[in-house]
Amino acid sequence: MYTQGLDQKDKHAASGQAIAESAEQLAAFQERIDAEEKIEAKDWMPEAYRRTLIRQISQHAHSEIIGMQPEGNWLTRAPSLKRKVILLAKIQDEAGHGLYLYAAAETLGVSRDQMVGDLLSGKAKYSSIFNYPTLTWADIGAIGWLVDGAAIMNQIPLCRCSFGPYARAMVRVCKEESFHQRQGFDILVTLSRGNDAQKAMMQDAFDRWWWPSLMMFGPSDTDSKHSAQSMAWKIKRISNDELRQKFVDATVPQAEFLGLKVPDEDLRLNAKTGHYEFGEIDWQEFLDVIAGNGPCNKQRLAKRQKAHADGAWVREAAQAYASKQAARAAA
Amino acid sequence: MNAEQALIAYVLRLADNALILGQRMIEVVAAGPELEEELANANFALDFIGQARMLYTCAGELEGQGRSEDDFAFMRDEREFQNLLLLEQPNGHFGDALVRQFLFESFYVHLLDGLTRCSAPGLAEIAARAIKEVKYHLRHHSQWLIRLGDGTELSHARVQASLDDAWQYTGEMFVADAVDTVVHESFAGPDLEAVAVLWRRDVAAVVEQATLALPGDQAMASGGKDGRHSEHFGFLLAEMQTMQRSFPGATW
Numbered sequence: 302m303y304t305q306g307l308d309q310k311d312k313h314a315a316s317g318q319a320i321a322e323s324a325e326q327l328a329a330f331q332e333r334i335d336a337e338e339k340i341e342a343k344d345w346m347p348e349a350y351r352r353t354l355i356r357q358i359s360q361h362a363h364s365e366i367i368g369m370q371p372e373g374n375w376l377t378r379a380p381s382l383k384r385k386v387i388l389l390a391k392i393q394d395e396a397g398h399g400l401y402l403y404a405a406a407e408t409l410g411v412s413r414d415q416m417v418g419d420l421l422s423g424k425a426k427y428s429s430i431f432n433y434p435t436l437t438w439a440d441i442g443a444i445g446w447l448v449d450g451a452a453i454m455n456q457i458p459l460c461r462c463s464f465g466p467y468a469r470a471m472v473r474v475c476k477e478e479s480f481h482q483r484q485g486f487d488i489l490v491t492l493s494r495g496n497d498a499q500k501a502m503m504q505d506a507f508d509r510w511w512w513p514s515l516m517m518f519g520p521s522d523t524d525s526k527h528s529a530q531s532m533a534w535k536i537k538r539i540s541n542d543e544l545r546q547k548f549v550d551a552t553v554p555q556a557e558f559l560g561l562k563v564p565d566e567d568l569r570l571n572a573k574t575g576h577y578e579f580g581e582i583d584w585q586e587f588l589d590v591i592a593g594n595g596p597c598n599k600q601r602l603a604k605r606q607k608a609h610a611d612g613a614w615v616r617e618a619a620q621a622y623a624s625k626q627a628a629r630a631a632a
Numbered sequence: 633m634n635a636e637q638a639l640i641a642y643v644l645r646l647a648d649n650a651l652i653l654g655q656r657m658i659e660v661v662a663a664g665p666e667l668e669e670e671l672a673n674a675n676f677a678l679d680f681i682g683q684a685r686m687l688y689t690c691a692g693e694l695e696g697q698g699r700s701e702d703d704f705a706f707m708r709d710e711r712e713f714q715n716l717l718l719l720e721q722p723n724g725h726f727g728d729a730l731v732r733q734f735l736f737e738s739f740y741v742h743l744l745d746g747l748t749r750c751s752a753p754g755l756a757e758i759a760a761r762a763i764k765e766v767k768y769h770l771r772h773h774s775q776w777l778i779r780l781g782d783g784t785e786l787s788h789a790r791v792q793a794s795l796d797d798a799w800q801y802t803g804e805m806f807v808a809d810a811v812d813t814v815v816h817e818s819f820a821g822p823d824l825e826a827v828a829v830l831w832r833r834d835v836a837a838v839v840e841q842a843t844l845a846l847p848g849d850q851a852m853a854s855g856g857k858d859g860r861h862s863e864h865f866g867f868l869l870a871e872m873q874t875m876q877r878s879f880p881g882a883t884w
Contacts, residue, residue, distance in 0.1 A: 369662040369670075376658045380875035380884035381702050382651075382685050385658075386678055392661060393674040400667055438875060438884070488884075495882055604662065612665020614790065615726045618783025625782065 322347055334535050339465035342408035350534055354464050355409050357536065359416040362402035363427035365395045366420075367601050371435045372444060380438055387484050388441060394477045401474070405466040421606050429587065430517050432595030439492055439499075439506035445485015447507075447514040447552065453478050454548045455518065458538035486555070493559045500560070507556065508564045515579075516587045518545040524584075549577045638814035639752050640694045641714070642821070644704065645811070645857065647687035648715035650762075651705055653736065654680035655872055660723050669726075672772060676733075679765040683758070690754045706876035710859070710866050717856040718801035720865045724794070727787070730776050731794040735835065737770040739805045742830045746822025752815070774838045781842025788843065795839070796847050803852025805831070811857075 327347060333340065340346055369392050376392065379385035403413045419425035430448050435441065456478065459471040492503040519525060519541040531537040539547075553570075556563055567580035589595065633641075657677035664670035688701035718736055723729045744766060747759035780791040806828040808816070815821035839846050855861065875884070 366662075366667070373658075373662045376661055377655060377871050378874050380706075380879075380882075382681060382688075382705055384884055386681050386685070389658060389661070389674055389678050389681070393671060393678065396667060396671045396674065400671070403667075491884060496879075498879060499882060608663040608665070611663070612669075612726065614784070614786050615665035615780070618780050618787030620783075621787075622779040622783045 331533070334463050334533075337535075338463075339468065340463050341465045349530070350536075351409050353531060353534070353536060354467065355406055355411050358402055358406040358409075358467055359411070359419070360426055360428075362399045362406065362416065363420045363425055364431065365399035365402065367427045367431045367605065369395050370601055370604060371431055371433070371597075372441060374435045375438060375441050378438070379441075384488070391445070391481050391484065394481070398474050398477070401470050405470045408466050417609070421602070421609055423593070423602060426591070428517060429590040429595065430513050431601060432590050432598045433509070433513050434597050436509070437502050437506060439489070439502040440510065442485050442488030442492065442503070443506040443510040445481050445483075446489055446555070447485075447510050448517070449478050449482040449485060450552060451514050451517040451548055453482060454544050454551075458544075461535075461538060463535040489559050493561075503559070504561055507561045511564050512582060512586075513590075515545055515549070515582055516590075518542075518548065520584070520587075521582075546576055549579055550575075553577050633810055633814060635814055635818040636694065638811045639755075639819060640691055641811045642815045643687055643691040643694065643752075643755060645714045647684045647691060647704065648713045649719055649736075649740075650680045650687060651684035652713070652715040652868070653719040653733075654678075654684060655868060656719065656721075656723055656732075657729075660729065665726055676765075676769050676772075679762075679769070683762045683765070686758045686761075690758060693754070702876065706873045710861060710869055712859060713861070713865070713869070714857050714859055716801065716804055717853055717862060718798065718804070720856070720862055720868060721798070721801065722864055725790065727780055727791040727794040728797070730773055730780070731791065731798045733769065734773040734777050734838070735798055735802055736805075737766055737773060738834050738838075739802075739827065739831045741766050741770055742827045742834075743822050746827065750815075750819050750821050752819040752821070755819075777838055777844075778842045781839075781844040791842070792844050795844060799847040800850060800853045804854045804856055807854065807857075809857060 326345065330340075330345065330347060330350075340350075372388060372392055372395075376385065376388055379388055403416060406416060407413060416425065420427070430451075435444070453475060456471050456475050460468055460475060462468040462471065489503055492499040522528070522540045522542045525541050528537055528540065532540070553563060553568070565580045567578065569578055570576075571578050590598070593599075654677045657673055657680065661674055661677070662670060664673055684705070685701050688704040691704065692699045692701065716736070718732060721728075721732060741763060744759045744763040748756050748763060750756050750759070777791065780787040782788070806824050808824045812821070812824055816823055836846055
């Protein structure tokens with residue numbers, strides 16, 4: 302999911318290139334990109350391209366891993382056994398996506414330990430959406446429908462990303478995400494046919510998840526200064542605002558089908574353009590959540606830190622056992 | 633108790649074992665020592681809850697009163713659940729949960745093996761499917777027990793304590809009551825005495841390889857098979873059943 306990372310400033314960029322890159326090398330690289338060739342891990346690439354991809358892919362992986370938490374919050378309370386196993390399978394998929402993406406990032410020369418270390422220290426970011434709480438069962442439906450729906454909008458263009466390992470990972474991930482979105486929508490369809498309490502639960506969840514879902518596409522194009530290079534490198538194919546518009550256009554009719562009222566007084570269909578116009582996003586809220594001050598930022602990170610600390614003795618034991626086995630084999 | 637009643641009770645116990653263990657496992661779904669272990673834990677829990685669904689459905693069909701898997705899981709009270717006490721024990725640390733799985737799966741795999749040859753309608757097929765899953769769980773957990781036992785001094789001491797603590801809950805697995813006896817006699821169900829011999833042999837072998845000590849004979853806890861549970865079981869059920877209890881009759 303989650304390409305918000307592209308819009309964060311590359312801290313190394315300003316300090317100049319550590320490695321000499323000739324104009325010829327850069328031009329030849331751009332030629333390959335323009336010819337729609339896939340860049341593979343062993344190929345030469347500009348350092349900034351490599352760093353941008355490491356940042357984006359690792360952030361994507363972190364988002365999958367942190368994203369297990371808000372949904373995990375309802376696993377033990379899922380209202381039927383069928384819903385319980387579907388949710389569990391979805392969360393398992395997310396752990397799998399995380400592993401897969403960490404492996405893709407490792408091809409760029411960064412270790413998983415280092416990436417996980419950056420997540421745990423708070424240095425690395427993950428998608429802002431997972432810093433919101435899941436308060437009712439309807440939130441699980443809303444996440445599948447809206448959050449996975451937004452993720453798919455983001456990720457389909459990434460299947461054509463110029464970096465081969467990431468593009469191929471996205472093909473597989475998108476297939477599973479599309480199943481996730483359907484299960485979320487299915488939860489809500491069931492609620493929409495339910496009793497008044499279920500319908501109210503669904504509207505409440507929608508009210509809380511609508512705007513944060515729109516924020517998933519990142520800052521508006523006018524404020525997204527770091528996208529241009531990513532577009533030129535064909536890491537990013539479609540701008541934040543274009544993707545957001547596509548999402549709104551696709552989602553509003555689905556909301557109507559569910560009998561939901563979109564929590565936006567300014568929302569209206571422009572008959573000329575065929576697109577929905579919508580109100581201004583609360584960008585201060587977005588910046589606050591990105592800065593670590595969302596409702597669950599501290600909780601999400603603390604849970605990951607605790608799991609890592611609690612597991613230290615287990616990892617050490619596995620390491621010690623492997624060393625003993627190696628010594629025994631050598632003896 | 634006639635044979636049919638005993639069989640329904642027996643299938644429900646198997647289902648309760650699978651569900652309650654699966655429910656405990658999903659409490660720690662995003663809290664493993666490594667991402668790979670989180671995947672494994674989720675995967676194993678899926679197997680158990682899947683088994684519970686098949687078994688509850690089977691029990692409902694045998695009973696013939698229209699009760700669904702969700703009726704059994706969410707609308708029964710504490711005293712009606714007949715899972716083993718071992719399986720409802722809180723997760724504790726990684727070693728505690730691991731030992732719980734290892735001791736149960738070492739038993740369950742032989743129980744399922746016996747059930748694949750039973751004459752009860754539907755049950756042999758479910759057992760044949762479940763045993764494939766449980767065999768690889770057991771392999772995974774045996775390997776971890778060996779790693780922790782033969783790892784560091786700390787891991788050795790911790791997992792030995794886990795084993796010592798859990799041991800009191802193992803006796804209940806092998807004490808045949810009327811339900812076990814009727815299913816053994818009327819449906820060619822597993823002989824718990826024979827299962828106990830195999831269990832002890834397998835457990836001892838892994839424990840030895842893990843350089844751990846087998847706990848000595850001691851007083852054994854019991855009551856799970858009779859619906860008398862540990863105090864924390866009520867909280868597990870309250871959490872699991874909250875939606876069905878709060879919104880009676882709703883469809884999800």
